[in-house]
Amino acid sequence: MKSPSPPNKTLTPLSAKVVQSLRQSLIAWFKANGRSLPWRETRQPYAVWLSEIMLQQTQVNTVVDYYHRFLARFPSIVSLADAPQADVLKQWEGLGYYSRARNLHKAAQLIRDRHHGVFPTQFDDIVALPGIGQSTAGAIATFALMQPRPILDGNVKRVLARLMAIDAPIQEATTAKIMWPLSARLLPDDPEAAWQFNQALMELGATCCTLKNPDCSRCPWQKTCQAYARNLQGELPVSVKRKPVPHHDIGVAVLWKDETRQQCLIALRPQDGLLGGLWEFPGGKREADETLPACVAREIMEEIGIEIAVGAKLTEIKHAYTHFKVTLHVYDCLYVSGIPQPKASQALQWVTLDEMSAYAFPKANNRIIDLLKSNPAMQLTLC
DNA sequence: AACCCGGGGAC
DNA sequence: GTCCCAGGGTT
Structure with a gap:
């Protein structure tokens, strides 16, 4: 209109x-x-701060469980600051906008190191913390520090x-x-x-x-x-x-170390950008006029530097982000030769299905893990 | 100012 | 399917 x-x-x-x-x-x-909401029952700066970060672009009902679990796991600013980032991201897993968790963690370390572990009370100090803008700072000041701010x-x-x-x-x-x-x-x-x-x-x-x-x-x-x-x-x-969102086809490798299919290769995504700091099954975008198995083999060579055998297609997973949509084409793969190198990632790791639950994955990747766990026969379908 | 950044709920 | 949600950071 x-x-x-x-x-x-x-x-x-x-x-x-x-x-x-x-x-x-x-x-x-x-x-x-x-409504009676958990963060309305407290005026502790840390708890209010956490709630405001979790509530950024996220609805109340989604946040409630994460909020309780996060506070139970990291009961104080210093305990959060001292935790490894992997632990923080694991608690944030599934909530989205993971830079919020990375910035929250960074800010906790700043508070530990520069503010003696006590949440700052000066507005300028609050808004200077990573992940806290004008509105979030206003909310924290109003709700936890009794300093009215718009x-x-x-x-x-x-x-x-x-x-x-x-x-x-x-x-x-x-x-x-x-x-x-x-x-x-x-x-x-x-x-x-x-x-x-x-x-x-x-x-x-x-x-x-x-x-x-x-x-x-x-x-x-x-x-x-x-x-x-x-x-x-x-x-x-x-x-x-809003502009119409593009769609990408992604070739993804469930890459087993050997025929026993006990250990699978996962990659730690770069620190910044989409899903930064989360683990994933390696793969990448299909190029024009490329078959999906060829895409998987190429991506693994480019990003990890190894040769693999691409086998049966395990599943297709459609996932929508805010600015684009993807279809993950997931292939069962076997290691052939070469030394794995984290060329496009922070780290690589061979893990069993049971060990994967300790790592933080994006939603679409967790659907692959759920499938592998629920259907062990899928691990034995290599062509 | 324009773009990037997840996942889910409401419709 | 569409739209947006207790926004902030980067360029």
Whole structure:
């Protein structure tokens, strides 16, 4: 739905009276309707920090179990800092956006080394930590340090876009520049009220002012909402359309060391980039006019420097990432000759199926492991 | 400003 | 299928 008029760059200022009313009604609504979530029961900076990182681009229900398991495994900042990265990524396995885990780990080490193991209380120190931007720092300051700071996440952007009928695309940086002062203007000065307010703002977006079918009938801001007044709640926020995502065919080797098929070669992906620091079955993209078995043999030669025999196709796995889709074509393979070298990875390792559970794998690779474990006959299908 | 970075839930 | 989610980092 394209707007015939240019996006509104300026907003009608909110009077002190309206701001006061918005604060009161939202906090009252939250007290009656807010969910009880684990990270709302604590004000420990470490626990709040962890929750905010896990919740980046990730829905509440997905996070809850990871949050509990992570805190049980790493109960303090120093215990996290002292742990090997592999252990941290194993706890994060399946949650996605693994740079969050790597940055969390780095930040814990910075806190251990530069802040005596105590989470910093100065906002500038918090936002300087890797993985913590303006909004996450604002949330931690508000929720754990009793220092009211504005926040601006996906929920807040949607709520504000409707409240003020902002029709600028919600993804654009210029829109955030309009919204940050608004989030700050609405935030109460009192630390306890600010805690309630920022929690409530996100709760409203998550449970009431939802992307589709917002439930305006039970919204505490209905009387003030400019989108509702103009019946635009279904049109706002405006979103720019996403480009169609490309698709890749990936040849993947389940590469056994010998005919006993006890040990299989796995590779540690580079530290940065997609799935950085996770283990995987080696392989790579098929080139134009290349057969899949030829692709597997070529990739293994290029990335590991060994010759293999490519056997039967074990399975096909389709997986969707945000910006592309892949089909993993998984082949049963046997080592032939050469010395394995980690040319395109950080390390290589021969492991048994049972040992694999100690390593962190991406979701699509874990589906291969599940298949191998559930169907041992598949290990014996080499042509 | 544009691009990169996972996986899952809601529709 | 589509879209987005308690975003941040890099270039």
